[in-house]
Amino acid sequence: MTLHPTLIAVTERVRQRSADTRGDYLARIEEATRRWPVARAGLGCTNLAHGYAAAPAGDKIWLRQQRAPNLAIVSAYNDMLSAHQPLQAYPEWLKEAAREVGATAQFAGGVPAMCDGVTQGQPGMELSLFSRDVIAMSTAVALSHNMFDAALCLGVCDKIVPGLLIGALAFGHLPTIFVPAGPMTSGLSNDEKARIRQRHAAGEIGEEALLAAEEQAYHGPGTCTFYGTANSNQMLMEIMGLHLPGTAFINPGTPLREALTRAAARRVAQLVRTGSQYTPVGHVVDERAVVNGIVGLLATGGSTNHTLHLVAMARAAGIVIDWDDFDALSAVVPLLARVYPNGSADVNAFHAAGGMAFLIRELLQAGLVHGDVRTAMGEGLAAYTRQPVLRDGRLEWVEAPAVSGDPAVLATAAQPFSADGGLRVLQGNLGRAVIKVSAVKPAHRVVEAPAIVFNDQTELGDAYRRGELNRDFVAVVRGQGPQANGMPELHALTPPLANLQDQGFRVALVTDGRMSGASGKVPAAIHVTPECVTGGPLGKVRTGDLIRLDAEQGTLQALVAEAEWAARTSDVAPDPAHAAGMGRDLFAGMRRSVSSAEAGATTFGWSLG
Template sequence: MNTHPELLAITERIRQRSAVTRQRYLQGIEDAGKSNQSGRAQLGCTNLAHGYAAADPRDKIWLREQRKPNIAIVSAYNDMLSAHQPFQAFPEWIKQAAREAGATAQFAGGVPAMCDGVTQGQPGMELSLFSRDVIALSTAVALSHNMFDAVLCLGVCDKIVPGLLIGALSFGHLPTIFVPAGPMGTGLPNTEKAKIRQKFAAGEIGKEALLEAEEKSYHSAGTCTFYGTANSNQMLMEVMGLHLPGSAFVSPSTPLREALTREAARRVASITHLGGHHIPLGRVVNEEAIVNGIVGLLSTGGSTNHTLHLVAIARAAGIIIDWDDFDALSNIVPLLARVYPNGHADVNEFHMAGGMAFLIRELLGAGLLHAEVLTAMGQGLHHYTQTPLLHNDQVHWQAVPPDSGNATVLAPFATPFSPDGGLKVLNGNLGRSVIKVSAVKPEHRLIEAPAVVFDQQEDLIEAYKRGELERHFVAVLRFQGPRANGMPELHSLTPTLANLQDKGFNVALVTDGRMSGASGKVPSAIHITPEVLAGGPLGKVRDGDIIRLDSEAGTLTALVDEAEWALREAPIANLSANTHGSGRELFSTFRHAVTGAEQGAMSFGLDHTNP
């Protein structure tokens, strides 16, 4: 089928908008990779000797001769976080597979990996968004030794994959493949977990019962099974052609997961400039790939965090996108997946129903993905309509079955769950924001109610416990943007607001903070830009102002007389409690330098991103 004309038009607008910055980026990676020799050939003898002094004797000969590719392993391994614990075994598998392919591999560096599930509602959560940029910087440090001809990035969760990709794009002349670890097995159903959290928020059960439920939900190695940012990351890497096909949701500790990891090493070794088929990362991540990523996000009801991360990733490749691009694509991309919080299923059920291969095939057939893109597998996204299987301990790929294995979880294009992607941009006198409505019932998509203003999420929860919120209202939570406190996720508010909604009250959340991939059934206008600390008009809202949130019309408005609104000033914030403790004092430079949410909430400048 021909590519959808609106998809082509949106992509062309992005291309024109990015013409200067993209060319500047491409020229930079061309200059970096213009030598046909190994990167090691540019090192002096002292440099080189340092670079392989501790290498395995089997590898030293090849490293010294500089005729075989050397693969950098950049890993987010730590053994506290379930999603990253499986990476412990991967480097040795990769090194063995590289030798079999006539290459070498070295562990180039580790990057930090923090878990929002652990830090949720804690002071450490204020470092979470900035950890993405720390990871990008750490990736650049790992690759800066110029010892490498290709890269394998080992990461899964929220800020880790975007950070790895941003960092790797600064070495865009190197071929790069992302290697996931896969989700943990299905535990307590996510819908049951959500009900128990609501009961705890309402005081109906105690901490012991809540902890028991959480342990049944998060019970072993692997990614959390709901469709939050971590699993949205894996979807993105696949639809953008940066994984091996079908590898996103293969469970850890399975023969297929190990085989795919080994195959990733062999594949990346085959696409370096030392061979005949060079596929540099900076050429894979182009305008079409970014648009494909947005389409994948919308068609699956993925995490709203990617309205930040995809913007930052694109800018790292010299490509300028904004929220209007998401909104325009949402109008033409149907919702094809129902995975919690947009449904009852988890990612394991999504994978068993056909997963990424089925999704990509359906979108390609409808002309809603750019088909002839360069990927880690070569030219064309058709490679990603296949699923992997093991035969004689080797990975082979076969076409995905024609029908969904579970049409209540993964729908064909002909019968989507919704005709649009469920992500909207809201405009009005409160600024610009995004809202995810794929899990919001139609009767809750228009809310008009008095504002109740808070400066801390804890204050909202305490007001609820005191019985002060048993009414229709819009919670206005300000000073939650990246400059104010690092933009922590606020989805610990979800059980509280959901309880009030279940009682029949019309409630909504309006904030310059984040709600992440766990955004659910309560309408939430998030990422309001400019943020209050940067002079955003959300700071003008007073208790009792009528707020109209209309996700169908795409508006977010304080219904206040224009003359009065113009005279109002935002309050002076007391943010002293956000500046110290849990390492926050080390991140003051990030808070002062960070851009707005629609600009990717980036805390460092990129020379090629300013036209």
């Protein structure tokens, strides 16, 4: 296999940019390994007695002797959220599996798990992005007792997996495997769900019909089946070597799901410091794995949220990436998956067509990912071209199918759906932004129209319902960045803007906020940086200004006379209405300290910018 020259160039650029920070990070891992070759060795008798006081008698013997590996279980379980409800049974399975190989496991701690689907358009959504950093800190607290030789991280959705990984990387000397729950079975098709939402936004159907459709779409345990941030997380954990192969998209409640969960405990027990296969998570997540993650995101048309999360996850391992890295790789990485919102299929159809094993094999053969990486399987990325199966109750891995089971859903690198990954950087006098065009038809990728300025998504929705938006325009929704109000997703904008585009109007969105992994067919320049409340130029836009969004040329411009533009100042300040209520007052310090979107929108000091 010959690696693509762009892959080589971007990886080398990242390596050079990260030389100092990565070196410091690896030195910390080495120091932790030197000081604590066996977990619990540095604890006094009182510490130890506290650490296993409630353990079963058999486990106590092993924990006291300090010879058997002790695994930390960190879980995002709650029974309100469908994606995390299946995790309830996992701790006992993992403990039983650990004992089978002479190890112990303890439930080290829980982390919060909130759902953007529940909080969309609600005040609680303004806590969502910051919950990632809370989860990272909660993971660190769970692992802080120095009782553990390895970790199992149980989580699925939007901020949860990035937070778990950031927290785990703070303990980069520990081997860590991620253990997901899988997607729910298919219900109402995503196309039909979107159609009904648009009809509701247009006032054609009422709340009862909308709720009935939503209940058909979200109907049981497991992750939402569209390819948003939650399922993009699962893709990332797999292509970065942090799952067991083929784990991402197995439905919950199946024998295979349980077998893979148990296998994760047995496998991570083999990766500990005292064994011959020591594989700390801080060595798995290196420059090559991070670049592989970007490639996987592009090849599948994954969530735009990972232009924030992947930046923050990489930085937690001392690796510095930016949007130019995404843009450069997007130019050469073909789109190999058509999963809603980039197509009509869901992730179950993607998995049935060959899924991650087929995709990774295609990328390896095309020289578009690094195969010589460390993974949870210890065999390089080639191990991830195999799929798990149960044969007579035994878990085995078999090669991915030779051909796609559905060429309309999963393509080859030789005949992709698109020659590029569809994620692009826009820049101009409005700042820098990202746009996902894999679901945007070419005819809609360049929009030049007058701006209509809104201060939140509710204002736009109200104007739409009053019939004031039946024209060509660029919606500028400002004051939605991380410092302003926590950068909530603006998913409620999708149905009205999609309706207007369907009616023949040329419309686009420009915002310093987020649109989530569900970003669809309307061109949307999102994450505009610098954000408005920090003086970003988007705050200088006035209603009536001509705006040009050109996703083909990568530009985002206010077509205003240069002298007039230079004389203007941003008039956007944080809205006091977003400062308190529904817990928002507790996050004031995070709003003040958060970094820019391109720096990962994180509150940790190593990523200020």
